[in-house]
Amino acid sequence: MTRFALTVEFDGRPFMGWQRQDHGPSVQQAIEEAAFAVTGERVAVHAAGRTDAGVHGLGMRAHLDIAKPIAAFRLMEALNAQVRPNPVAILECVEMPEDWHARFSCLARHYEYRIVNRRAPLTWEKGLAWRIAADLDAEAMHDAAQLLVGRHDFTTFRSVHCQSESPLKSLDRLDVVRAGDRIAVYASARSFLHHQVRSMVGCLGLVGQGKWTAGDLRDALEARDRSRLGLNAPPDGLFFVRADYP
Amino acid sequence: MTRFALTVEFDGRPFMGWQRQDHGPSVQQAIEEAAFAVTGERVAVHAAGRTDAGVHGLGMRAHLDIAKPIAAFRLMEALNAQVRPNPVAILECVEMPEDWHARFSCLARHYEYRIVNRRAPLTWEKGLAWRIAADLDAEAMHDAAQLLVGRHDFTTFRSVHCQSESPLKSLDRLDVVRAGDRIAVYASARSFLHHQVRSMVGCLGLVGQGKWTAGDLRDALEARDRSRLGLNAPPDGLFFVRADYP
Incomplete structure (x- = not known):
């Protein structure tokens, strides 16, 4: 073999x-x-x-x-x-080598979430990005995102179908970067809970629209309660970018 | 009105x-x-x-x-x-104003042609880029492209169905830029002949693979003969980016 x-x-x-x-x-x-x-x-x-x-x-x-x-x-x-x-x-x-395992040897996983911030619908990117019509404040999103970085109980940002033993995860990076009408969210961690990236991005979208403050995001995290999730972003914009190994 | x-x-x-x-x-x-x-x-x-x-x-x-x-x-x-x-x-x-015309008032047109230079087929970019499996020398492509910049008779790079009165065109920019396995060709001119960008990119693809030298490209241009065209690139990778007006 x-x-x-x-x-x-x-x-x-x-x-x-x-x-x-x-x-x-x-x-x-x-x-x-x-x-x-x-x-x-x-x-x-x-x-x-x-x-x-x-x-x-x-x-x-x-x-x-x-x-x-x-x-x-x-x-x-x-x-x-x-x-x-x-x-x-x-x-x-x-x-x-036979002991190398794509899942268990993995030290870090990197995702990118792509948002197109404009009124017009998507054309060639349909299914490849999340279109948000309302103007987003990407700086406010980035600042709020830093509240999620670190070791936390991410129960609020976890699907009810998540099979992970613990809701405790260490988020290493959550950066929000705007280029024109494109906003990219970069998320890195050793591992993520089911729906974690989409749930975090959904709530950052609320922050970007001014519907949530950074304080609302912190409260949602600290509540450790899935019913406090603001919004789960659609899968369309999510890309698994890279996995790191020893 | x-x-x-x-x-x-x-x-x-x-x-x-x-x-x-x-x-x-x-x-x-x-x-x-x-x-x-x-x-x-x-x-x-x-x-x-x-x-x-x-x-x-x-x-x-x-x-x-x-x-x-x-x-x-x-x-x-x-x-x-x-x-x-x-x-x-x-x-x-x-x-x-009523005398503004999208076609006749246009001072410059800008195209981008997207190449993915790798062996593996395209997935989410299928129909949105030209995949070339052979290693391309993007610097050689860029250097050769400069031979096409300026005012020339582009008969070689013109479709037989082109309805333009003259094959004389001024090409203002033809830049080839590599980023990882992505190669972008940027073409700007007041106007282009039918198939001109695809024909230029097709021949630059031959230069990138080492099948043509820059001299071969110059000879093809100077021949003013459509039968001397090396290759017409597929439409997939071509994007009309922008038009400029007074």
Whole structure:
């Protein structure tokens, strides 16, 4: 058996999410079926993060074990050929030691959330960004975001379906950057709770519109109560950017 | 009659191009039908440039004349509501003097051509960029591109269907800029011939792959012969970015 690490880009729009589902297509299934077509082996593909339906990947990391002797580069080319027409691309494929695990070895995960701040609807970015019509104060969003950085109980920002053992997480970075009518939110942590990034971005959107103060955001965090969440942002604007390993 | 100038963004993928066609949908038709739904008037929409099938718009300029009294902001909002589900958005709408013409008053047109330089296929950018698998030398492309800047007979870089009276054009800018695996080509001129940007980018792609030297590009230009064109780049990566007016 050889373990291969994959760097995967995908368009989340047609998928029910990363993880295999009974009721619809998933990125995991698309790659596992491509691997079967290439090797004849039924493999399991493990990822650094299990993204929701409609969430995209720029540099998701994953691994799979293959018995058949095959070079990493040839495996990458064959997976890319077989995964069509799914909007999934293997950007990199490298051999790894057997104890390297895309999920458990991961030291940090980086997300980007893309907002388009304008009245007009989206065209070629439809499904790839969250359009907010009301003028957003990105500086106020960035300042408020710093209240969430650090080690906190993120119960308010956690889906009721979250399977994590603890709501305690350390958020390393939450930066809000405007460029013209584009606002990007950069979030980094060792790991995130289910819906955490979307929940934080949703509340920052309220801050940006002046509907919430920074104090409202702090109160929501300290309440540790999901019913105090202001807004869960849509999956459209969320991109899994990168995972870091030792 | 009031003349309104529009700034239009559109996703070129579902359209036969900007201009109205008998055999398929066009951006012009989508906006004209939205204007009819809003005002009950059969109007003609004139644009700064007539883009090809599959070419996108970030900031196309256009104008239309409306008899019914309506404020510019309300017209914009109503057009955006009525143009759905077409991937067309009116970003700005302003009143203009009657002698302002989106096409004839235009002093400069700016295009961007987006290349993704990697082996893996495109996912969420499919139809929004030209993927070139072979390693490109962007510096060599930029250096060669400077041979095309200035006033030249661009017959080699002109579609046989071009309706321009003269093949003489002044190219003001042709810059090639790499950022990671993204290469952008920025082209600016008072006006372009039909297929000129795609034809120039196609040949620069050959230079980037080392299949053509800068000398080959100069020879192709000086030949003034369409059959000497190396390659016409696909429409996917081409975006009409901006038009300038007095």
